[in-house]
Amino acid sequence: MNGLIEFTTKWRKKLDIDGAAFWMLLMNAFTIVKAPITTIFIVFFLTEEQQGVWYSFASLAAVLWLFELGFFQVIRQYLNFDYAGITHEDGILKGPSEKLDKIISLARFSIKYFSFIIIICSIVLVTVGLLFFADHSSTILIAWVLYAIGSALFIIPMLSHTILQGVDKLKETTKNHFFGVLAQGITSWVFLALGFGVYALAFNVLVGTIVMSSRIYKVSAKFWIQIFTHKISTQYKWFKEMFSLQWKYAVFAIGNYFVLHIHVPIVFQVSGEVIAGQLGITLAIVSLIRLSAEVFTFKRIPQYNILAAQKKETELLRLFKKNFIVGISIYFIGAVLLVLCLIIFRDLWFMSRMLPLDMFVLIIVLHVPWVIYGLTLPYIAAHKEQPLVIQSPVAGALILFVLLVVYPLTDISTAYIVINAIYWFIMLPWLLVIFIFKMKTNLKNEAVSSAID
Secondary structure, three states: OHHHHHHHHHHHHHOOOOHHHHHHHHHHHHHHHHHHHHHHHHHHHOOHHHHHHHHHHHHHHOOHHHHHOOHHHHHHHHHHHHHOOOEEEOOEEEOOHHHHHHHHHHHHHHHHHHHHHHHHHHHHHHHHHHHHOOOOOHHHHHHHHHHHHHHHHOHHHHHHHHHHHHOOOHHHHHHHHHHHHHHHHHHHHHHHHOOOOOHHHHHHHHHHHHHHHHHHHHHOHHHHHHHHHOOOOOOOOHHHHHHHHHHHHHHHHHHHHHHHOOHHHHHHHHHOHHHHHHHHHHHHHHHHHHHHHOHHHHHOHHHHHHHHHOOOHHHHHHHHHHHHHHHHHHHHHHHHHHHHHHHHOOOOHHHHHOOOHHHHHHHHHHHHHHHHHHHHHHHHHOOOOOHHHOHHHHHHHHHHHHHHHHHHHOOHHHHHHHHHHHHHHHHHHHHHHHHHHHHHHHHHHHHHHHHHO
């Protein structure tokens, strides 16, 4: 047993896998296992029409991120910037009183703000879904109401994770997220097998919210007590202070919704539940590979923010390049394996529940620019900047145009060829120009700062 522990420790060090990365990898490993298992349960226990409703539920619920408006990223950044000089002792924060006041003040502001957002989000989500599924049975409508409320409540553990990540508690949050994802997966499988249909999705998010919220309080109870009981000597006007950056993230978030989440609902309305279900399951499988490719970058976000705050641009760029190479490699390996599996299993009956191989390839190719975005944006955002405030809504508007105008006049294959062209020939070059400019500017500023010192 000791030999196994030593072997595991040795290779974790060799692969630069710390506690946070270990739990992140474990979570993603389970997600990789969960996705095909959930897909099998969906295929076996839902009709083709129910499959379309399932993925339309998931895409519509993403509207809640229009209410989040990138605020989580801004909160995390501000906390990371103020965390320098703060330590954790016996479960609470210790450090200069001014910095403690600032961190705790921001945490309280965030909790108050999102308490209001959860209420508004619940009302809007329920209303939008009831209108969208107005022609469906009361069973679908009740399932949507439960799912909408559960999705809004899911903001609670996500905000808790954001605050803790801001004070360098990434290991605790990734571990908690893993157990939440585990609970959600088991819940989906059990309720699908028991014949609850799309209600399984509603129970999934409700159970995930309860598990994550209860565990995060249990493992960091002293921290949350400190947040609510600490006496703050200086008052901060956070909304005013963060607005100059926040509105940019808000515009980016709105554009990003149309880029990533509007596909299935529009196809649902234009072509019906069956095609929407095929598209939904196809996008979910490819997105899984993309998200797996972004694991290493996500777990480095607090480190990115801290290095940027310390103006250690050369070290930050070195870390970024390392994570970028790892992320791109993971995506290409995953994509190749996926295509091989699709070819091997192409004649099996369940393949009819997905889009054909040529559509899979189009969507895989489309995700390459999206992976590059996911790996690059944390580097740029670490400098309290959101330079894609114009690009994101432009991309969202173009995709919306393709899906609303081009798709109804042609077919889904043509629509995704056009979307690929938009990303490869407009959006990706645009991003690279912004990145190169920002990188050179940051390195120049570091050199000037070093010369002054």
